Amino acid sequence: MGKSASTTAAAALVLLLFFISPSTAEIKTLSITSDTRPMILLEKFGFTHSGHVSIAVSSVSVVASGGSQPDPSRLGFFLLSEESLLQVLTEIQQNPSFCVLDSRYTMHLFTFRKLSPPPAATANYTYPVTIPNEYSIFFANCAPETSVSMLVHTELYNLDADSEHSRDYLSAGQTHLPTLFSLFSVAYFAFLALWIYICYSNKLSLHRIHLLMAALLLMKALNLLCAAEDKHYVKVTGTPHGWDVLFYIFQFIRVVLLFTVIVLVGTGWSFLKPFLQEREKKVLMIVIPLQVLANVASVVIGETGPFIKDWVTWNQVFLLVDIICCCAIIFPIVWSIRSLRETSKTDGKAARNLAKLTLFRQFYIVVIGYLYFTRIVVFALKTIAAYKYQWVSNLAEEAASLAFYVVMFYMFRPVEKNEYFVLDEEEEEAAEIALRDEEFEL
Structure with a gap:
């Protein structure tokens, strides 16, 4: 990423986390079309010790302006807590070409390297959240001048304390x-x-x-x-x-x-x-x-x-x-x-x-x-x-x-x-x- 792109990403990150409030539903299917943003905020959710995040992607299409295929490990999903936000911003400011997926402050989920081979190009993974906190789910695009199109299905939930199989889809701070x-x-x-x-x-x-x-x-x-x-x-x-x-x-x-x-x-x-x-x-x-x-x-x-x-x-x-x-x-x-x-x-x-x-x-x-x-x-x-x-x-x-x-x-x-x-x-x-x-x- 260039310096201007990194600065824009950092500014967008701060603005989004400042304005965002929990959304109406915690099961969502998002359609992203020809998006070149280096970071895309998908959701924000408060997890308990029994939290889970499930992400399924399909109809994935990656188009680079130069015609060459970008490194799939440079495109992926991660979790970021608000406490780690400042450290990530500092890393981006110190190194304009820094990829947020390489940060030790982010919780990695998966990259496009784990996608099924084309033409299917799909992935479906569920991860437990072992450290209770409020996390923002991001998609990162660290391949310069690359646009991404895909369908993203997310499910965020905590397991009820009374039943390990009963899901609570409201954020920890909204369950009441x-x-x-x-x-x-x-x-x-x-x-x-x-x-x-x-x-x-x-x-x-x-x-x-x-x-x-x-x-x-x-x-x-x-x-x-x-x-x-x-x-x-x-x-x-x-x-x-x-x-x-x-x-x-x-x-x-x-x-x-x-x-x-x-x-x-x-x-x-x-x-x-x-x-x-x-x-x-x-x-x-x-x-x-x-x-x-x-x-x-x-x-x-x-x-x-x-x-x-x-x-x-x-x-x-x-x-x-x-x-x-x-x-x-x-x-x-x-x-x-x-x-x-x-x-x-x-x-x-x-x-x-x-x-x-x-x-x-x-x-x-x-x-x-x-x-x-x-x-x-x-x-x-x-x-x-x-x-x-x-x-x-x-x-x-x-x-x-x-x-x-x-x-x-x-x-x-x-x-x-x-x-x-x-x-x-x-x-x-x-x-x-x-x-x-x-x-x-x-």
Whole structure:
């Protein structure tokens, strides 16, 4: 390999291992066509002491630009732990022509030397993983200017502690996810039942936004239910059996509803005013199409895996869209706070406006806290947690989401005498003084 190719390979290795999250299924058939990349990341999996990796390749075709056949020992598969990543990168930087298959830090599987003779050109091997860890499975192409085409079938699993013949196809850090998602799904269904009861008991104070919030709870509960079934079937069989399709559908509807509810609540739609201003409509027109794009990126990330050439790009698209949407939904809340502050000077209802201002400020803090925790803190947990405890980041994310839903729904619940909107004369006078003090401070 040339120096530029080695540098590119090292950079791609770092990026892929940084972005990758465990995929939807652990039994996969990957189609690689005329690929010249020096390293291709196939999967990432957390193995226990009873882990196994099975790789079958078929329809192998190797084409060199010079016409000569490359050394088959220069093309092969290996495992790499994250602890060994830096050592491998150092070796590549010190020696631009270094082949990663020669590294003592990699766990060799097999090279193309073990393929059956053409035209069959197939191989099928299963290896025990004796040292528990999280490993990335790579295909290395150390033959310069050589393209490879093949079908790769991988099966990654750990043997159950209760039965040596029972396979667990979920990574060691994800084996508890079916139970985790099931429990949170039950919690949201109970939450939905309570919300319906509250809405039914306060029909006179019910607004359209409350019905939309009920739909959001239903989609969140169904999304978690499908996630639980998805992970359960992957754990038992290695494939989701179609539950991933339902998961993506409910995830898309749930995310669109969540951002829409936050925007509508943040603008005071339905319970404070029956209309949206033009700029608020534009926010929704931006957020919803972006969520469509984010959902497409999510499907590509989850269903294809890191072996495709544009996988990192799709990850970057998803992250960029998510950041834009998170920023966009903050603006309507800020506009409401600014509007209430200006209105409080003119309409003579100081207490009511001060109460609304307090409410929207609190909601602003809650939204910011939710976005910060689920985007930054959860990501940090995924990064620093040991591979056996990857489920902790999922637990933290779902717990934060449930807490956010509870706070938001409590703040904007349908009640006849809302503490923010029903105030007496003494509170009115106190609010006028408070608003004057606030204007003085500003």
